Amino acid sequence: MNDNTAYSLVAANQTSYAKYFATYRKNIWFRPSWASLQEMMLDASNCYWIYRDNKRVGAISLTSSELGSFFMIPPSTLTVDMVNFLKNYAIPNSGDQSKVEAYNVLAEHINVLKSAGFEVLDTRKCMIRPTEKLEHDLHADFISIKPKLVHLPSIVQVMNESYRGGMDEGNLDTYRNDVSYYFEHNRQDELLNASSVLVDKKTNEVVGFCLISMWEDMPLVYDISVKPGFSNQGLGGYMLYKAISHLEGFSPTIRLFVTIGNKADYLYTKLGFLSGEESSHLVYRDRAEK
Known part of the structure; x- marks a missing residue:
């Protein structure tokens, strides 16, 4: 050579x-x-x-x-x-x-x-946690609904606002492609029922989402995000608890990936996710x- x-x-x-x-x-x-x-x-x-x-x-x-x-x-x-x-x-x-x-x-x-x-x-x-039934209430100002393709533009908007200026920032085309890929390849009821789209009752605005996919025969948090103005209200924790609970009986564990330096790392650890080695x-x- x-x-x-x-x-x-x-x-x-x-x-x-x-x-x-x-x-x-x-x-x-x-x-x-x-x-x-x-x-x-x-x-x-x-x-x-x-x-x-x-x-x-x-x-x-x-x-x-x-x-x-x-x-x-x-x-x-x-x-x-x-x-x-x-x-x-x-x-x-x-x-x-x-x-x-x-x-x-x-x-x-x-x-x-x-x-x-x-x-x-x-x-x-990568981080991992066992699935199990957990009780975690959603703030009364919000409702959680099952993600559908019609929510794609709203999910993209949440990504655009929440990732702006951060280490995971991309562009609108990247966000659209990622969300489109999710809906094309994850149609199982178990995954969609474990996923969330959060809506503000007062404005009917989508303020957060959590998409659960399958990766190598094990559930994965494909993406999760909350609009900046709605942080510190327990929305991210609620969506993860919901996923962990809904997947009990479907899979023994759930995984996610996090970029080092992302402040969400603290939340994942707080919710019992174990860290793997870095790459x-x-x-x-x-x-x-x-």
């Missing part, structure tokens, strides 16, 4: 790659079993073994200018020269000759990538781009 280095990449057989991934990649997202980790990767593509001096030392998912979910095979460890090899391999194969992104980077690999010129864009973690999204830009 690169005649000036001892490193090389070899396309991996999916079955073999899945077995190694399930064994050596940390289960940071609370996947339910070793078997589920292996099964998830059986359909993975663009997977490669990393060789150093003709010895297999790790593996990576590599697509154009993206490095994803790499892991090392003991006793090998990630090094700066290995990251530089991967970076320099990816750049010529991408449409952007100046940028490489690295996804789902484990905490122990952050400093190595930073030493190779990468910078952290954001860090997330980060990093980017390398050459000097001209910086």
Whole structure:
């Protein structure tokens, strides 16, 4: 791959790659079993073994200018020269000759990538909690209704207002696409009944929502948000308690993702969600781009 280095990449057989991934990649997202980790990767593509001096030392998912979910095979460890090899391999194969992104980077690999010129864009973690029947009243000024496609514009508006200026800020098209995708792929009554759209009785305004989806055969909080002017009224807690309660008997657990630094992290912990390990999204830009 690169005649000036001892490193090389070899396309991996999916079955073999899945077995190694399930064994050596940390289960940071609370996947339910070793078997589920292996099964998830059986359909993975663009997977490669990393060789150093003709010895297999790790593996990576590599697509154009993206490095994803790499892991090392003991006793090998990630090094700066290995990251530089991967970076320099990816750049010529991408449409952007100046940028490489690295996804789902484990905490122990952050400093190595930073030493190779990468910078952290954001860090997330998965959280998990058992489902159970819980009592939690909704403020008398609001009602909770089942989400429907007709609520899409109102949900997008809540996202636009609540995420503005924050670490999860996007644009209207992104919000619309995310909500549209949710309604297209999550039509089970169990999920929609566990979800919420909160309406202000006085104004008939949608002020918050919580959408519950399925991810890898387990419920996931797809998105949850409350308009800024309606915070500190227990609305977020109510929607989560409702989801936890409605899913009892349907699934033993519920998961969510949170960006590190998001103040909602405190609420999730307060409601009994357990934090998993962190993973980060990093980017390398050459000097001209910086």
